[in-house]
Amino acid sequence: MKAKLAAIPRVKIANLPTPIEKSTRLATKIGIRELWIKRDDLTGLALGGNKTRKLEYLIADAQSHGAKTLITAGAVQSNHCRQTAAAAAKFGFDCVLVLTGEPPARYSGNLLLDRLFGAEIVWCPKEAREKTLQEVFQRLWQEGKRPYLIPYGGSNALGALAYAQAVIELSEQGINVDWIVFPSSSGGTQAGMILGSKLCGANSRILGISVDLPAAELRQRIFQLSNEAIDAYSFTFSVGIEEIWVNDAYRGEGYGIPTEGDRQAVLEFARYEGMLLDPVYTGRAAAGLIDLINQGTIPSNSSVLFWHTGGSPALFADSYQGLFFANP
Ligand SMILES: Cc1ncc(COP(=O)(O)O)c(C=O)c1O
Numbered sequence: 001m002k003a004k005l006a007a008i009p010r011v012k013i014a015n016l017p018t019p020i021e022k023s024t025r026l027a028t029k030i031g032i033r034e035l036w037i038k039r040d041d042l043t044g045l046a047l048g049g050n051k052t053r054k055l056e057y058l059i060a061d062a063q064s065h066g067a068k069t070l071i072t073a074g075a076v077q078s079n080h081c082r083q084t085a086a087a088a089a090k091f092g093f094d095c096v097l098v099l100t101g102e103p104p105a106r107y108s109g110n111l112l113l114d115r116l117f118g119a120e121i122v123w124c125p126k127e128a129r130e131k132t133l134q135e136v137f138q139r140l141w142q143e144g145k146r147p148y149l150i151p152y153g154g155s156n157a158l159g160a161l162a163y164a165q166a167v168i169e170l171s172e173q174g175i176n177v178d179w180i181v182f183p184s185s186s187g188g189t190q191a192g193m194i195l196g197s198k199l200c201g202a203n204s205r206i207l208g209i210s211v212d213l214p215a216a217e218l219r220q221r222i223f224q225l226s227n228e229a230i231d232a233y234s235f236t237f238s239v240g241i242e243e244i245w246v247n248d249a250y251r252g253e254g255y256g257i258p259t260e261g262d263r264q265a266v267l268e269f270a271r272y273e274g275m276l277l278d279p280v281y282t283g284r285a286a287a288g289l290i291d292l293i294n295q296g297t298i299p300s301n302s303s304v305l306f307w308h309t310g311g312s313p314a315l316f317a318d319s320y321q322g323l324f325f326a327n328p
Helices: 002-006 025-030 051-064 079-091 109-116 126-142 157-172 188-200 215-232 260-273 282-295 312-316
Strands: 020-023 034-039 069-075 094-100 120-124 147-149 179-184 205-210 245-247 303-308
Touching: 002 157, 002 188, 020 025, 025 034, 025 260, 025 282, 051 079, 051 157, 069 079, 069 126, 079 094, 079 109, 079 312, 094 126, 109 120, 109 312, 120 126, 126 147, 157 188, 157 215, 179 188, 179 282, 188 205, 188 215, 205 215, 205 282, 215 245, 260 282, 282 303
Parallel strands: 034 303, 069 094, 069 147, 094 120, 179 205, 179 303, 205 245
Antiparallel strands: 020 034
């Protein structure tokens, strides 16, 4: 079955395998016996992140459909949109991003990079996202621009395969841990990790820290995605909902609104590891990790791998100015 996965077409974008670093100072600070960090923030495309892996499969699929334009959607500071815009530039596609919200006064963070990569940006309210995506698709189709729609977060069965392959990569790096912790949002990363664990017989507990969705909704989404991938690629195992571990206790007031825990986690990774997290995704997952260790849910004698999924360009977004320090 690993061979079947390896045969699925993909383009080469990411620098793989991404490194795994052993943390010592931070591990001591947060009170865990063994802490590894898998550096998917170093995938290499346009400041890196987890979407690079998914795009390797999605771009190959777009090419096989004869597409000329990639369309996707996300929040103003979407890392997925930034990476899609960069991949579009690299592979010669036009790119249209449907971003939810109002255009800000200035381009900053990921949004600045979207523009650098030449993406067209269409703004819409969140409720109108699906309708707007369809309208953009129709317009491009009528203009002969052969659109290809990449789902929100790159999370469909094909995108999820990327993280199945990533878990196989991890097992080939010879690291076996009790827990794998990371931010989970549209579910493709976690669905893929669960599939990959089944494919290589790994038994780490895969714990997604929900960035925005209630646990029941996110688990259902991951369940659906992983089973769609199983059907689409005829894998001979199943994923039960009870195997999907999600913690939604760190969502605070919602997506993109950093909590004090998020803020502290970003500061601790910076000051004890010299490592940049981000205020939306990895900061939240790290806040969850630190708290779960403090509570004893993750016992202090465990080995943990924190899967760093990227996102640091959002640190430079105008909307997060003043989050860490008052401006001088
Ligand atoms: C930095 C970062 N981490 C994690 C995620 C969540 O990944 P997924 O949407 O596959 O659950 C995202 C999604 O946008 C992200 O940008």
